[in-house]
Amino acid sequence: MGIKNRIKTSSGKLLSVASENITKAFDYPSIKGKELKQAVKKKIREKAVLSTKARLAEHHKSFDDYSDEELEIIILDEERKIKDDLKTKSLVAALAILGLDFLI
Numbered sequence: 001m002g003i004k005n006r007i008k009t010s011s012g013k014l015l016s017v018a019s020e021n022i023t024k025a026f027d028y029p030s031i032k033g034k035e036l037k038q039a040v041k042k043k044i045r046e047k048a049v050l051s052t053k054a055r056l057a058e059h060h061k062s063f064d065d066y067s068d069e070e071l072e073i074i075i076l077d078e079e080r081k082i083k084d085d086l087k088t089k090s091l092v093a094a095l096a097i098l099g100l101d102f103l104i
Contacts, residue, residue, distance in 0.1 A: 048078035 052075050056062060063071060
């Protein structure tokens with residue numbers, strides 16, 4: 001009886017591992033897509049923080065002069081500017097590839 005239980009348990013584990021691997025194989029594009037989105041968001045956030053530091057340095061201020069909520073608003077504004085700039089550059093590049101330079 002002990003051997004049958006061990007075989008059932010180990011076969012159940014193998015089946016579970018196999019089904020997980022199959023699921024991962026089919027979800028690979030969505031997993032990589034999520035990782036790519038997170039990486040892009042992280043880079044945009046880093047650039048926004050650097051832009052915020054530059055903006056504060058221009059006004060002779062530091063992070064300590066603002067509350068967390070105010071800093072978050074400033075950083076979100078910088079993120080929005082970076083995203084808008086990327087969208088504009090992407091559109092210009094797409095139009096250039098299509099040869100529609102008169103629309104630029």
